[in-house]
Amino acid sequence: MRPRNVLVDAFTVLDNRETLGAELLITFDPTPGTWFWAWDRDLREDAPFAAGLDIVYRHQPTSRDAGIAILADGSTIAFGRSPVARDEWETTLRLVGNPTQRLRLFGTAFVGSNQSSGEDDRQIHRFGLDGSVLFDTLLLAAQFHFNDWGPYDYHRVFNLTYPVQLGGDLSYGLKKPVLGAVSTRFGLRGLVRMLDEYSEGLNDRGITEGLKGREYEVGAYAILSL
Numbered sequence: 211m212r213p214r215n216v217l218v219d220a221f222t223v224l225d226n227r228e229t230l231g232a233e234l235l236i237t238f239d240p241t242p243g244t245w246f247w248a249w250d251r252d253l254r255e256d257a258p259f260a261a262g263l264d265i266v267y268r269h270q271p272t273s274r275d276a277g278i279a280i281l282a283d284g285s286t287i288a289f290g291r292s293p294v295a296r297d298e299w300e301t302t303l304r305l306v307g308n309p310t311q312r313l314r315l316f317g318t319a320f321v322g323s324n325q326s327s328g329e330d331d332r333q334i335h336r337f338g339l340d341g342s343v344l345f346d347t348l349l350l351a352a353q354f355h356f357n358d359w360g361p362y363d364y365h366r367v368f369n370l371t372y373p374v375q376l377g378g379d380l381s382y383g384l385k386k387p388v389l390g391a392v393s394t395r396f397g398l399r400g401l402v403r404m405l406d407e408y409s410e411g412l413n414d415r416g417i418t419e420g421l422k423g424r425e426y427e428v429g430a431y432a433i434l435s436l
Contacts, residue, residue: 212291213273213289213292215275215277215278215288217288226274226275229270232266233264233267234264234265237262238261239262241257247262250389252306255306256308257306258308260306261304262303263301263302266301267299268297270296270297270298274293276288277329279328290329296325298323298324300324301321301322302318304318305317314343319339320338320339322336322337326369327366327367330369334357334359336358337355337357338355338375339352339353339355347386348380349381349387350380351380353376353377354376355375356373358372360372360375369408371409372403372404372406375403377402378400378401379397380397381395383396392435394434394435396430398428398431399428399430399431400426400427400428405423406422
């Protein structure tokens with residue numbers, strides 16, 4: 211039978227699913243005055259080295275209610291089915307370091323086995339690293355993602371993945387960046403994506419013949435705060 215969805219059934223619950231979950235959270239933070247799990251940890255944590263390891267496992271013996279998606283024209287649809295019953299797990303390591311007063315390092319590494327939030331049964335095994343180096347007002351951010359979804363919500367909804375995603379951003383500001391605030395910065399940004407049959411952007415011929423593809427993007431930007 212068709213799974214319940216919020217568009218036609220008043221009793222549905224998005225992500226409603228029988229789940230037995232376990233989580234192990236380990237944190238090393240020698241300066242608890244700057245709480246490691248604060249939302250602006252990357253720029254506030256003052257410890258020479260701090261880290262948090264989060265391991266999550268979800269046993270999911272059943273499927274769930276149907277999800278919804280917003281299409282390019284703004285219309286909303288409900289999927290006709292849900293992913294099959296399958297367990298998920300994910301491990302995330304977050305790091306912050308302050309080797310000197312002028313140098314700050316922070317980043318996140320992850321690995322996991324996860325399902326789409328739409329209807330596709332394909333379960334992906336993804337891993338990656340996001341890292342940043344801040345020296346005075348010079349900021350270098352890099353991204354290395356493998357077999358992961360794209361950056362937007364709809365990539366996970368429609369299970370659109372990329373074998374490799376590499377990105378970099380180098381910027382200079384008049385003062386150190388502050389999360390949640392706009393400051394004057396000038397920068398260069400680049401992105402490379404490898405495409406396969408599960409990616410957005412590969413044409414029908416490429417999908418049919420099993421071809422691979424690439425996307426490149428390079429840009430410069432200026433953010434002015436008066």
